Amino acid sequence: MASSSHARSQTRRQLLSRIGMVAGSAALYQAMTSMGHAMGTDFSGPPKLSGAKKGTSVLVLGAGLAGMLSAYELRKAGYIVKIIEFQSRSGGRNISLRGGDTVTELGGATQKVGFAPGNYINPGPWRIPYHHQGLLHYCRAFGVQLEPFIELNHNSWLHSTGSFGGKAIRYRELAADFNGFTAELLAKAVNQHKLDDLVSPDEVAHLKDAMRGWGALTPELAYIKGNISSLRRGFEKAQGGGLNGAPVPSELMNRNEIWKSGLWNWMAFHERLDMQTTMFQPVGGMDNIGKAFTKQIRDLLQLNCKVTAIHQDNAGVTVTYNDMQHGGAVRQAKADYCVCTIPLSILSQLDVQVSDGMKAAIGAVPYASSVKLGLEFKRRFWEEDDQIYGGISFTDQPISQVSYPSHGIFSKGPAVLLGGYMFGPAAYDFAGMTPQERLEEGIKQGLAFHPQYRKEFLNGVSFAWSRVPWTLGCCSMWSEEARKTHYKTLCSIDQRIVLAGEHASYVGCWQEGAILSALDAVTRLHQRALGAA
Amino acid sequence: MRKFLLFAALMGVLVPVGWAHADSASAISGKMEDLPSGEAIYRHICQSCHMADGQGAVGAGAQIPALAHNPRLQVASYPATVILKGYGAMPWFAGLLNDKQIADVVDYIRTHFGNTYTDKLNPSEVALMRPHLTAEEQ
Numbered sequence: 001m002a003s004s005s006h007a008r009s010q011t012r013r014q015l016l017s018r019i020g021m022v023a024g025s026a027a028l029y030q031a032m033t034s035m036g037h038a039m040g041t042d043f044s045g046p047p048k049l050s051g052a053k054k055g056t057s058v059l060v061l062g063a064g065l066a067g068m069l070s071a072y073e074l075r076k077a078g079y080i081v082k083i084i085e086f087q088s089r090s091g092g093r094n095i096s097l098r099g100g101d102t103v104t105e106l107g108g109a110t111q112k113v114g115f116a117p118g119n120y121i122n123p124g125p126w127r128i129p130y131h132h133q134g135l136l137h138y139c140r141a142f143g144v145q146l147e148p149f150i151e152l153n154h155n156s157w158l159h160s161t162g163s164f165g166g167k168a169i170r171y172r173e174l175a176a177d178f179n180g181f182t183a184e185l186l187a188k189a190v191n192q193h194k195l196d197d198l199v200s201p202d203e204v205a206h207l208k209d210a211m212r213g214w215g216a217l218t219p220e221l222a223y224i225k226g227n228i229s230s231l232r233r234g235f236e237k238a239q240g241g242g243l244n245g246a247p248v249p250s251e252l253m254n255r256n257e258i259w260k261s262g263l264w265n266w267m268a269f270h271e272r273l274d275m276q277t278t279m280f281q282p283v284g285g286m287d288n289i290g291k292a293f294t295k296q297i298r299d300l301l302q303l304n305c306k307v308t309a310i311h312q313d314n315a316g317v318t319v320t321y322n323d324m325q326h327g328g329a330v331r332q333a334k335a336d337y338c339v340c341t342i343p344l345s346i347l348s349q350l351d352v353q354v355s356d357g358m359k360a361a362i363g364a365v366p367y368a369s370s371v372k373l374g375l376e377f378k379r380r381f382w383e384e385d386d387q388i389y390g391g392i393s394f395t396d397q398p399i400s401q402v403s404y405p406s407h408g409i410f411s412k413g414p415a416v417l418l419g420g421y422m423f424g425p426a427a428y429d430f431a432g433m434t435p436q437e438r439l440e441e442g443i444k445q446g447l448a449f450h451p452q453y454r455k456e457f458l459n460g461v462s463f464a465w466s467r468v469p470w471t472l473g474c475c476s477m478w479s480e481e482a483r484k485t486h487y488k489t490l491c492s493i494d495q496r497i498v499l500a501g502e503h504a505s506y507v508g509c510w511q512e513g514a515i516l517s518a519l520d521a522v523t524r525l526h527q528r529a530l531g532a533a
Numbered sequence: 534m535r536k537f538l539l540f541a542a543l544m545g546v547l548v549p550v551g552w553a554h555a556d557s558a559s560a561i562s563g564k565m566e567d568l569p570s571g572e573a574i575y576r577h578i579c580q581s582c583h584m585a586d587g588q589g590a591v592g593a594g595a596q597i598p599a600l601a602h603n604p605r606l607q608v609a610s611y612p613a614t615v616i617l618k619g620y621g622a623m624p625w626f627a628g629l630l631n632d633k634q635i636a637d638v639v640d641y642i643r644t645h646f647g648n649t650y651t652d653k654l655n656p657s658e659v660a661l662m663r664p665h666l667t668a669e670e671q
Contacts, residue, residue: 106590350595367624432576466581467582479666479668
């Protein structure tokens, strides 16, 4: 194992590193905080670039969010801008799949998406934390309609093949019992003077109060079967009305098995800053963000251009590409400057004329593997049978999770859920399967807590990011060593070329990283072009 | 932002490597398959990119190299180093695979897909090549 760490301490260290990043602009941050305008990431408003030297041109490579935003801001500043893009669509990893779409992956497998009209899956980014204020700013500015994304659902399933007889339990049952037993142990330890070295006498009373309230303990500080605990974890027979309305409390789970199960990892997951409520999604599919960005720069955009070389000298930048709409004809585009948002996985294999340090940086960042499964079912059995409305069920099987649509709740007819979202080893495993095998595995594993799967299944699509021709992976995967050695170089302006994208940020794998990186890159490039830096 | 998490004591018997990602489903990825042989490692990991037949693939001005008939496999330490440290877009597997597993999969690719290099890589040699690489904390 490369390293190990505890989930909780990671979150804290991540927080600290965030704080460290913000501290660079401490004065501004403090001022904004006092005005009540503090932002989650270090986005502090759109750049106000202006006064470009007349006739100065910038070529943007890649029409994902970073490329399109760079083009948008640079044109506003007065530059002559052009974007060239490999795909026959803009948006990059901001993508949604709908009925009629085709997915062709490396290796040749082609899938036709069979979803009913209105249904979709977001194979890439699918949720936006409330504090990703850069992305949210441009969503508002460009008229993208957002709706809440349900991340945490107390009624979703938690499943571990080796725990509780392999039977899935509800999130609320685990959360109630985990908190209850933890609180009880701590309260008892204090009561029995086992923590006298650690807890002062005047702290004891407050601590016991806190544990009783937090953990749903009895006045005697016990976490036991009864109405108090069942009001957290749910009743055996729910509260009703009339003659037989009295509830029956539910049994608690085995305490030792709770710790052992590891299921609490999924409680901790939702506590991460990145996953805290409120989260958002665009109405109708994540690609509505890409489409709204495209609207702003459509006249600058040339699709179907496969870049092969990026050269520069004192006079400017020359990019060589194959025009795929014209039989791959070799063409060149020239500009004074270049913002390159091509993923490093691709860029590291192109003929790029930059310093040795930049070359090493471009080659130092591998891309992670990830696979998503979108499964369409005849009806919303998770809602109708299980009262699960949005949110995520977790399992320790390779599919890792099943996530239910946050939109269209209570609607009739077919609906699409996320039937698996794999990273790491499970993603390698699934990416190596045929699309049919992936779906079959996803269904087989999902059956562990959704017995309706077979009967209700209509069709599905899988998206294996390591087999996507234009990224060869889902996102950048920095090692600590590479970050230390190469990050600053990667973000620096190499004569006339600057890189942008999630890979050039500390918010990697998030769209916010692409936004913040692009804003920083174009701001510095503008200063450079004006001769100020 | 990524990290190999060690949940070995918690998550049971199979190799419980978690791989956290920013917009990932979970700080814990699903259990890894048991990988007792070079072939199993190839099927469950390598072929996700290098393809079932070892032919690799060509993408947007970039490629996933073919392992089939690849003369760079002549010296076992070369593929072993690439697997341990990664190369370009290819992630490092030093954290995921142990010395024996790396030797197993190197032996496998060097004797399949039209490659006929029969000398074996000793796991103790792999141990000496191990890099110090740490995924960023997530």
